Amino acid sequence: MLVFYYINLFHNPVCFLEGTRIKIKIRVRQFHPRRPRIYPHYIKRTNMRKELLVFIFTLCSVLVSAQQKVPNRFRTNIPLDSIHLSDPCILADKKTSTYYMTGTGGLLWKSKDLARWEGPYRVAETDPDSWMGPKPEIWAAELHEYNGKYYYFATFTNNVIKIDTVKGNVIPRRASHILVSDKPDGPYKPMKDPTYLPENMPTLDGTFWVDSDGKPYMIYCHEWLQNWNGTMEKIELKPDLSGSIGKGKILFRASDSPWSREKMGDKVLPNRVTDGPWLFRTGTGRLGMIWTSWVFQDYTQGVAYSESGTLDGPWIQEKEPVTPPNFGHGMLFRTLDGEWMMSVHSHKDVNGRYIRIPHLFKVDLSGDKLKID
Numbered sequence: 001m002l003v004f005y006y007i008n009l010f011h012n013p014v015c016f017l018e019g020t021r022i023k024i025k026i027r028v029r030q031f032h033p034r035r036p037r038i039y040p041h042y043i044k045r046t047n048m049r050k051e052l053l054v055f056i057f058t059l060c061s062v063l064v065s066a067q068q069k070v071p072n073r074f075r076t077n078i079p080l081d082s083i084h085l086s087d088p089c090i091l092a093d094k095k096t097s098t099y100y101m102t103g104t105g106g107l108l109w110k111s112k113d114l115a116r117w118e119g120p121y122r123v124a125e126t127d128p129d130s131w132m133g134p135k136p137e138i139w140a141a142e143l144h145e146y147n148g149k150y151y152y153f154a155t156f157t158n159n160v161i162k163i164d165t166v167k168g169n170v171i172p173r174r175a176s177h178i179l180v181s182d183k184p185d186g187p188y189k190p191m192k193d194p195t196y197l198p199e200n201m202p203t204l205d206g207t208f209w210v211d212s213d214g215k216p217y218m219i220y221c222h223e224w225l226q227n228w229n230g231t232m233e234k235i236e237l238k239p240d241l242s243g244s245i246g247k248g249k250i251l252f253r254a255s256d257s258p259w260s261r262e263k264m265g266d267k268v269l270p271n272r273v274t275d276g277p278w279l280f281r282t283g284t285g286r287l288g289m290i291w292t293s294w295v296f297q298d299y300t301q302g303v304a305y306s307e308s309g310t311l312d313g314p315w316i317q318e319k320e321p322v323t324p325p326n327f328g329h330g331m332l333f334r335t336l337d338g339e340w341m342m343s344v345h346s347h348k349d350v351n352g353r354y355i356r357i358p359h360l361f362k363v364d365l366s367g368d369k370l371k372i373d
């Protein structure tokens with residue numbers, strides 16, 4: 001027998017979130033098609049019920065769509081040191097009075113106090129038909145607010161495409177790229193230009209800086225696996241950051257470092273790796289850059305200063321690292337209370353597995369050099 005159902009919206013309509021799943025509870029009543037039950041109050045409330053029905057299903061559809069951006073391991077009230085995250089970057093957004101943290105993996109966490117976080121959220125929406133492919137790896141994502149919009153700088157890797165083989169190392173298509181959003185929590189989407197940097201060169205850890213000429217730039221690393229001596233480089237960006245202008249320029253090389261070390265045969269040499277640039281100015285107006293390499297087995301962060309006060313340098317490397325061993329890939333941000341902080345990740349090898357956890361240092365930029373309190 002054919003049976004019709006209607007949803008009793010006035011008695012028990014429920015649509016709610018539980019974790020990352022949406023549950024809908026409804027009560028149904030069974031009707032025979034030839035004997036419709038009509039009550040005086042039902043006639044008056046029919047239109048209202050229809051409107052409410054449309055509203056509830058529209059609401060649930062929106063919630064379902066929103067939930068698709070939230071990974072299954074979404075949590076709230078998470079202590080910072082309980083989050084496993086490489087290359088943590090924190091945006092302190094005054095408009096929303098909220099901190100937004102991202103990094104390798106491309107996910108996002110939110111906090112009101114830097115101590116307790118919720119997340120992760122998926123915020124990057126790449127083009128599957130682009131060079132990145134349908135599922136690119138995302139490294140070292142950063143968030144920057146600029147001219148009323150929010151920009152997502154990140155390293156994207158498509159392991160299907162191979163661009164080079166150097167000394168037995170197969171190098172996949174990897175490049176720094178920029179996405180954009182109107183909101184700090186995304187979604188972040190591609191802009192006009194399909195590429196920012198040469199296709200035949202692996203680049204990573206792109207960051208953002210507006211130099212003294214008023215022009216925006218991306219500062220990035222040419223990966224050491226190809227040139228065997230990693231470089232720090234800059235390239236000018238279009239005014240809306242939708243693409244790059246001209247060619248990149250080398251700022252300095254990994255071998256310029258007096259503090260990084262690696263052993264090659266019987267020799268001890270500067271390490272070949274350049275990682276994680278971040279630009280800043282001291283209280284005296286001096287332009288500095290923190291960046292990361294290795295001291296033998298210890299992931300370590302140093303600092304360089306530009307003698308000209310511009311990106312063109314020359315860049316003079318400090319003799320000693322700026323952070324303790326096994327803290328690196330840092331960035332600087334000002335808290336909502338105006339205090340300068342450095343976000344880094346700790347780097348530990350536990351039974352052959354790297355464990356990386358965000359860590360915050362207080363910093364002093366009031367003088368001529370960056371100091372960690």
